[in-house]
Amino acid sequence: MKNSTSLSASLTVVIAIAACGGGNGSSEAAGGLTGTVEIDGSSTVFPIAEAVAEEFQIENPAVRVSVGFSGSGGGFKRFCAGETDISDASRPIKDGEAADCAAAGIEFTELSVAWDGLSVVANPANTFAQCLTVEELRRIWEPGSTVRTWRDVRSDWPAEEIRLYGPGADSGTFDYFTETIIGETGAIRPDFQASEDDNILVQGIAGDGYALGYFGYAYYAENAGRLRLVEVDGGNGCVAPSDETIEDGTYAPLARPLFMYVKHSALARPEVKAYVDFALQNAAELVPSTGYHALSAEQYQQALAAVAAAAGAAR
Amino acid sequence: MPPQLAAEPDRPDSAALSFKRHRSLKEQIIGVVLFVCAAASVLVTVGIVAVLLRETLGFFAEVSLVEFLTNTQWTPLYVEKNFGIMPLAVGSFLVAAGAAVIAVPVGLLTAIFLSEYAGGRLRGILKPLLEILAGIPTVVYGYFALTFITPLLRSVFPETDVFNAASASIVVGIMIIPTVASLSEDALRAVPHALREGAYGLGATKYEVSTRVVVPAALSGVIASFILGISRAVGETMAVTIAAGALPNLTLNPLESIETMTAYIVQASLGDTPHGTIEYQTLYAVGMTLFLITLVMNVLSQWVLSRFREEYQ
Amino acid sequence: MSPPRVPLGAGGRGRDRRRRVAGVMFAVACTAATMVGVVALAVLLGDVIADGSHRLTGDFIGSFASRFPERAGVKAALLGSIWILGLTAVIAFPVSVAAAIYLEEYAPSNRLTKLIQLNIANLAGVPSIVYGILGLTVFVRALSLQRSILSGALTLSILILPVIIMASQEAIRAVPHSLREAAYGLGATRWQVVSLQVLPMAMPGILTGTILALSRAVGETAPLIMVGAVGFLAFTPTGGVMDQFTVMPLQIYNWISRPQEEFHELAAAGILVLLILLLTMNATAIILRTRFRRHH
Numbered sequence: 001m002k003n004s005t006s007l008s009a010s011l012t013v014v015i016a017i018a019a020c021g022g023g024n025g026s027s028e029a030a031g032g033l034t035g036t037v038e039i040d041g042s043s044t045v046f047p048i049a050e051a052v053a054e055e056f057q058i059e060n061p062a063v064r065v066s067v068g069f070s071g072s073g074g075g076f077k078r079f080c081a082g083e084t085d086i087s088d089a090s091r092p093i094k095d096g097e098a099a100d101c102a103a104a105g106i107e108f109t110e111l112s113v114a115w116d117g118l119s120v121v122a123n124p125a126n127t128f129a130q131c132l133t134v135e136e137l138r139r140i141w142e143p144g145s146t147v148r149t150w151r152d153v154r155s156d157w158p159a160e161e162i163r164l165y166g167p168g169a170d171s172g173t174f175d176y177f178t179e180t181i182i183g184e185t186g187a188i189r190p191d192f193q194a195s196e197d198d199n200i201l202v203q204g205i206a207g208d209g210y211a212l213g214y215f216g217y218a219y220y221a222e223n224a225g226r227l228r229l230v231e232v233d234g235g236n237g238c239v240a241p242s243d244e245t246i247e248d249g250t251y252a253p254l255a256r257p258l259f260m261y262v263k264h265s266a267l268a269r270p271e272v273k274a275y276v277d278f279a280l281q282n283a284a285e286l287v288p289s290t291g292y293h294a295l296s297a298e299q300y301q302q303a304l305a306a307v308a309a310a311a312g313a314a315r
Numbered sequence: 316m317p318p319q320l321a322a323e324p325d326r327p328d329s330a331a332l333s334f335k336r337h338r339s340l341k342e343q344i345i346g347v348v349l350f351v352c353a354a355a356s357v358l359v360t361v362g363i364v365a366v367l368l369r370e371t372l373g374f375f376a377e378v379s380l381v382e383f384l385t386n387t388q389w390t391p392l393y394v395e396k397n398f399g400i401m402p403l404a405v406g407s408f409l410v411a412a413g414a415a416v417i418a419v420p421v422g423l424l425t426a427i428f429l430s431e432y433a434g435g436r437l438r439g440i441l442k443p444l445l446e447i448l449a450g451i452p453t454v455v456y457g458y459f460a461l462t463f464i465t466p467l468l469r470s471v472f473p474e475t476d477v478f479n480a481a482s483a484s485i486v487v488g489i490m491i492i493p494t495v496a497s498l499s500e501d502a503l504r505a506v507p508h509a510l511r512e513g514a515y516g517l518g519a520t521k522y523e524v525s526t527r528v529v530v531p532a533a534l535s536g537v538i539a540s541f542i543l544g545i546s547r548a549v550g551e552t553m554a555v556t557i558a559a560g561a562l563p564n565l566t567l568n569p570l571e572s573i574e575t576m577t578a579y580i581v582q583a584s585l586g587d588t589p590h591g592t593i594e595y596q597t598l599y600a601v602g603m604t605l606f607l608i609t610l611v612m613n614v615l616s617q618w619v620l621s622r623f624r625e626e627y628q
Numbered sequence: 629m630s631p632p633r634v635p636l637g638a639g640g641r642g643r644d645r646r647r648r649v650a651g652v653m654f655a656v657a658c659t660a661a662t663m664v665g666v667v668a669l670a671v672l673l674g675d676v677i678a679d680g681s682h683r684l685t686g687d688f689i690g691s692f693a694s695r696f697p698e699r700a701g702v703k704a705a706l707l708g709s710i711w712i713l714g715l716t717a718v719i720a721f722p723v724s725v726a727a728a729i730y731l732e733e734y735a736p737s738n739r740l741t742k743l744i745q746l747n748i749a750n751l752a753g754v755p756s757i758v759y760g761i762l763g764l765t766v767f768v769r770a771l772s773l774q775r776s777i778l779s780g781a782l783t784l785s786i787l788i789l790p791v792i793i794m795a796s797q798e799a800i801r802a803v804p805h806s807l808r809e810a811a812y813g814l815g816a817t818r819w820q821v822v823s824l825q826v827l828p829m830a831m832p833g834i835l836t837g838t839i840l841a842l843s844r845a846v847g848e849t850a851p852l853i854m855v856g857a858v859g860f861l862a863f864t865p866t867g868g869v870m871d872q873f874t875v876m877p878l879q880i881y882n883w884i885s886r887p888q889e890e891f892h893e894l895a896a897a898g899i900l901v902l903l904i905l906l907l908t909m910n911a912t913a914i915i916l917r918t919r920f921r922r923h924h
Contacts, residue, residue, distance in 0.1 A: 038872075050695050050860045057692075057862050064863040066872050070585065083774065143395045163476070168561075168582065169392035169594075190390035190397070193478065193562045193572060196585050200561070202887040207469075207477030223887055345819045349734055352726035356748050356793065359786050363758060366765045424661030432658060441662060448669045450906060452847025454877045455676070455899050458884050462892055463675045489668045496665070520647055522654040543753070550755025552850035553877075557884055577757050577850070584764065584854045602761045606754065613753040 033060045035271035040068035041075025041088030042172045043198050044216035045258050047290040048114060049088050052279045055286065059278075063271045071196050072172025073097075076261075080104055085266035086276070089259045090116065090172035090216065107264040109310045111276075111303045113283055115293040117241025118173060118254040119220045120230040125209040128157050131231040131238035134253065137181045140164070140212070145189045150210065158210075164192035165201045165213030173198075177214055180253045202227065216258075217241055221291025246293045258292065267311040280304045367606060370599030377593055383600070389563040389579075391597045398597070400604055402563035406480065406573035407605075410555055411548035413484025413569055414491060418544050421488075422495025423530075423537060429496070430503040431525045442497075449493035456486040457557030465558065472570055478560030481569035486554050491544040498543060502536020503529055535623035539616040546612035550605065552577040576605045676903075680896025688897055692862035693879065697890035702898050705879035707864045708777070709846055709905070712875055715781035716788070716845055721838055724789050728796035728834075733822050752790040759787045760851035768855055778869040779855050787851060788841040795837025799830040832920035839913035843906050849877035876902045 039049055046069045053065040070078065072089040079087035080101040093101075093110065101108060120137065122129055129150065132140075136154075140147045140162065150157040167174040169186065179185040193204055198215040205211040206226040220227055231238035234252040245251035260279070266272040279286075280300050287294040375383070378398045386399025425445075429438055460482040468482060469475045506529050514524045530537060560572030561582055574582075583598040691701025727748075735741040763783030773779040803826050811821040827834075856873055859882070865871040874882075876898060883895035 036872075046859060047695070053860055054694055054862065064871070065860075066863075067860040069859045074585075143393070184394065186394040188393050190388060190393055190395070191562065191564070193560060194392075195561050195582070197885050199886045203885075204477050206887060226887070339817070342817055342819055346730075346734055349726050349730035352723045353730040353735070353744055355723055356727060356751060356789060357744060359762075359789065360747050360751060362766060363754065363762050366762055367758075421661045421664045424658045425665060428658035428662045432655060433662075441666070444666055444669060448665055450843065450847075450910065451672070452849070452877055452902065452906075454847070454849045454880050454884070455672070455903070458880070458892075458895055458899060459672050459675060461884060462679065462896075463671075489665070489672075492665045492668075520651040522651040523647070526654070546753060550753075550757070552755065552757045553881070556850075557881070577755065580757055580761065581850065581853055584760075599761065602758055606758050609753060609755055610750060613750055617749070 032062050033271045033274055034062040035269055036064040036066070037086065037266075037272050037275045038066055038084045039086040039088060040070050040078050040084045041086075041261075042072040042090040042258070043069040043167070043196055044072075044090035044116060044171070044173050044218070045088035045113070045260070047216075047218045047222070048258070048283075048287055048292065049260075051286045051290055052275070052282065055282065056275055056278045060271070060274065063275070065275065069196065071168065071170030072175065073170040074196075076100075079108070079261060079263070080106055082106060085263055085269075085272050087261040089261060090256065091176045092259065093261065108261045109264065109306055111260045111262060111280070111306065112257045112295065112299070113260050113279065113303075114258045114287045114295065115246050116256055116258050117217045117246050117251050117293065118177065118214060118256060119217045119241055120212070120214050120232055120254075121205055121220055121227050122212050122230050123205055123207075123209050124226065124228045126211075126228065129153075129212075129230055131233055133233040134181060134235070137232070138183070141166075141178075141188055141192075142182050143187050143189050160210045163204075163208050163211045164189075165204045165211055166192050166194060167198065167201070167215060168194040168196045171196055173215055176256055177254075216292070218291035243293050262307065262310070264310050264313065267307065273307070273311050276307050277304065280307070363606065367599050367603040370596045371603045374593065374596035374600040377596075378600075387565050389574075392583075392594055396593070398600075400576075400601065402565045403574060403576045403579050403601060404604070404608075405565055405567075406559070406563070407549050407575040407577070407608075409480050409567060409569060409573060410484050410487060410551075410559060410575055411545050413481060414488035414548040415541070415545050417485065417488030418491045418495050418548075419541050422492050422540070422544065423499055425492065425496040426499035426503055426537075426540075427525050427530070429500050431521060431529065445493040445496060448489070449497075451490075453490065453551060453553040454557070456490055457554040460486040460554055460558035468570070475570040476560070476572045478558060478562070478572040479570050480559050480573045483555045483559040483575075484569060486558070487548050487551050490551070490554070491547050494547055495540045495544040498540030499533070499537045502533035502540065505536070506532045535620050538623075539620040542612050542616035542619065546609045546616070549612070550577065550609050552581060556581050576601050580605070673903075676896045676899050679893050680898070680900050683893050683897035684900055688894075689901065693860060693882075694862075697888070697894055700883075700891075700894055702876065702879055702901055704861055704864055705874050705876045705898070706901065706905075708873040709875040709902075711777055711865050712781050712784065712873065713842060713846055715777060715869060716784045717838070717842055719781055720785035720788055720792060720841070723785075724792035724838075725796050725834060727789075728793050728800055729822055729827070731793070732797055732800040733818065733826065748790045748793050752794065755850075756787055756848055757850040757854070759783055760854035762786065763851055763855045774870070775856050775872055776870040777865055777873045780852055780873060780875070781869070783851050783855050784845040784848060787848065788845050791841040791844065792834075792838050795841065796830070796834045799833025799837065800826060802833065803829045832916055836913045836917045839909055839916070843909040843913075846875075846906060846909070847877060847902065849881055852878055853881070876905070 039053070046067065049067045053067050057063060057065055072091055075084065075087040075089060076093060076097040078084045080097060082104060120132060139145060140153060147153060147162065149159045149161050151159040175185050178188050182188065193201070195201055198219045201213050201215055202219055202223050205213045206223065220229060229240050231240045232251070232254055233239070236250055236252065239245050239251045241251045241255070246255045249255065262276055267276070280303050283300055284294050284297065383398055383400050386397050387401050388397035388399050389402045390397040429441060433441065464482045464485050465477065465479065468479070475481070510528055510532060511524055514528045555575045556578045559575060559578060561574050561578060562572040563574045564571060566573065579601055580598055583594070688701045689706065690703055691699060692703050694700040731741065731745065760783065763779060767773045767779040767782050768775055807825050807829065808821055811825050816824070852875055856875070856878060861872060861874045865873050880895050880898040880902065883891045883898060
């Protein structure tokens with residue numbers, strides 16, 4: 001039967017292509033690097049990682065970079081299981097996670113790549129809540145909170161229901177916010193829209209006049225037209241996150257460093273080292289383009305040196 | 316049933332011997348290979364049950380069944396843990412109920428139209444259109460819900476949340492219209508013409524024949540199609556993940572955000588929770604619940620079909 | 629079928645008018661209901677085309693995903709979908725057809741066979757995300773295949789297995805018994821009857837069912853979110869079946885998740901590409917079905 005034969009023929013071809021799979025070989029092919037770089041972790045850091053990956057791949061098209069956003073916690077799980085080369089995080093690695101990595105024999109270097117002014121965000125139609133104190137934030141978000149409406153926060157605000165949006169429990173931003181504002185990591189009232197994907201939070205808040213949420217500054221910057229920043233009073237008056245207030249430390253307590261954790265054994269692969277070097281060399285340009293605050297040139301130089309040392313030790 | 320095979324042509328002296336005794340080795344091997352492939356389907360079911368059961372049992376070692384079924388809060392990922400499945404289950408059923416409100420009447424009336432009113436050519440156009448509707452990927456329905464239905468709803472009901480159950484219900488309802496319509500239509504067309512003709516002969520109108528003779532005669536198939544449609548709605552994932560929200564919320568108000576069982580499974584897997592923890596096990600406990608609910612509904616629909624079917628010769 | 633012209637009148641004028649009005653209203657209701665489905669389809673397609681058609685350019689198909697909407701495209705996702713399609717076909721087709729052959733030609737009609745049949749019918753109704761859980765646990769973790777095309781293809785294969793089996797069974801059942809009996813009468817073995825007579829006749833039906841099942845697999849998102857799920861991926865799977873991957877529905881989902889309008893337009897354009905792919909597959913199936921019906 002002609003059609004059966006041609007079908008079997010095409011199936012054979014597909015099998016042949018599928019079977020012709022090489023392994024994850026990495027080498028310097030003529031004219032460029034090859035291999036893979038696997039990155040996962042914080043959705044806050046994701047915009048930076050995505051920008052770096054995209055620009056890096058334009059220069060090195062044969063390297064296969066993939067970037068996930070399972071959350072800082074999820075990223076560390078995979079990192080300490082040996083599944084990823086680089087883990088992005090919006091909080092430092094926890095002791096338990098570091099122990100897991102040590103138990104698995106995974107050595108790593110912590111690199112600070114940017115500063116984030118973790119932003120409290122509302123809808124532009126909300127003109128009354130210009131500023132919130134840390135105390136008020138805590139009262140709104142803590143477990144067992146009795147705050148239902150804006151009036152419960154300040155008596156001269158409207159008696160409209162506050163609808164809350166925030167990152168989910170695997171997010172470093174979630175960990176950082178709950179630890180800093182509420183005082184205990186993971187302690188939060190349960191009735192908020194949770195998502196690991198900050199874009200979903202943006203969509204929710206942008207569409208909801210009485211919404212309130214928090215996420216990394218980059219997601220505000222990308223959507224500044226449809227969101228409004230709420231200033232935070234950490235005891236020094238109302239401060240909005242900006243390059244200056246992060247630099248001089250007045251945007252407290254929500255200014256925080258963003259990290260990239262690199263596995264030493266991965267640095268032995270030229271494509272991974274090239275990626276990390278590329279990231280640090282171009283961070284001064286790429287980080288601000290995402291809305292985050294870049295470190296100083298010396299700090300990036302120091303990071304590059306740390307990477308070189310780790311790579312040398314790995315070989 | 317194939318008849319007893321005669322022997323192979325190159326064994327002319329064994330014409331009367333049975334198939335079993337003279338199977339060549341090749342035939343036996345082929346038979347075994349084919350059986351294994353068929354048994355693979357059973358292996359899949361065993362796999363699903365085993366995978367879900369293993370972690371679910373671990374889950375219920377920590378959380379009592381009573382809490383799982385009666386607690387009205389679902390907060391497994393935060394410090395204060397509540398493991399009540401009700402918000403998720405009610406979320407799923409809220410969406411499914413809304414979908415049924417659309418799909419059941421529309422599907423049934425469509426089936427009646429196709430079976431009793433439409434001529435061959437019209438049917439030839441409409442049935443493929445319905446098949447196209449059924450073949451559209453669910454992520455497309457999710458897009459439609461978020462970018463078209465939700466803004467529409469919000470212009471009519473301004474208090475609607477950005478992520479709400481109603482949007483998801485509407486698109487899931489549209490999605491399962493073809494299921495209800497085609498299964499009902501099969502049932503309606505299986506009713507013998509003699510019944511219709513008898514009724515017409517007594518002076519009934521087409522409306523009366525359709526509603527008082529044909530549908531009651533095909534009732535088992537029609538109800539089975541409803542149950543199957545609702546089962547599909549409960550199992551639907553992408554449209555609800557995109558449009559309905561991620562807020563476990565025990566409510567019957569379709570304009571609010573909710574979270575369905577399927578959306579929770581997606582959310583829990585996106586975060587890549589670590590093995591062995593209670594959070595990881597919730598993924599399987601919810602998966603098991605979902606599996607059991609849809610299984611019961613599917614079996615129910617088959618039972619309704621067989622038990623109440625009117626037998627016509 | 630239209631009712632014979634029996635004069636109404638037995639029950640009195642008023643009642644007849646009511647019955648006639650009820651009849652007309654019901655007919656209108658049925659027509660309206662049918663139109664709901666058709667109109668919904670038209671509105672859905674219209675919405676997607678209006679949102680996305682202007683982004684459907686050659687660049688769109690030839691570019692990788694990007695954080696800049698102007699630069700973004702579906703290259704990785706489209707090729708990933710085609711790869712997974714091929715691999716799933718290779719895995720699912722032989723096993724399913726073999727199972728169907730067994731059930732129709734070899735199986736004795738006993739309890740075990742009935743159980744297998746019932747089981748297959750039930751599997752067809754299991755939500756696709758449960759298959760995702762199975763795939764995540766067995767292929768990604770237990771068998772350590774990681775989040776590779778192979779894991780994705782295996783998961784999808786299991787998903788569409790019952791669909792292909794049931795379609796193949798119907799096709800095989802449609803082959804007339806006389807054909808088999810004649811072959812047996814000539815002394816053929818069971819496998820000879822199946823492979824030389826039954827299968828060739830049933831093949832168009834089997835292929836149609838397979839292509840329709842595969843087109844369903846191409847549109848599936850939920851199982852692959854659990855087994856694949858990469859955020860940013862700008863390469864094509866050329867390294868083999870153990871590569872990471874993304875597929876069209878995943879890329880669309882990714883773009884829908886972003887709040888910016890431009891990404892929603894990209895999602896719509898991606899949907900159009902996906903729909904064209906599905907349309908091609910379904911058209912192939914229908915052409916196959918009609919072409920071979922004419923030959924017999």
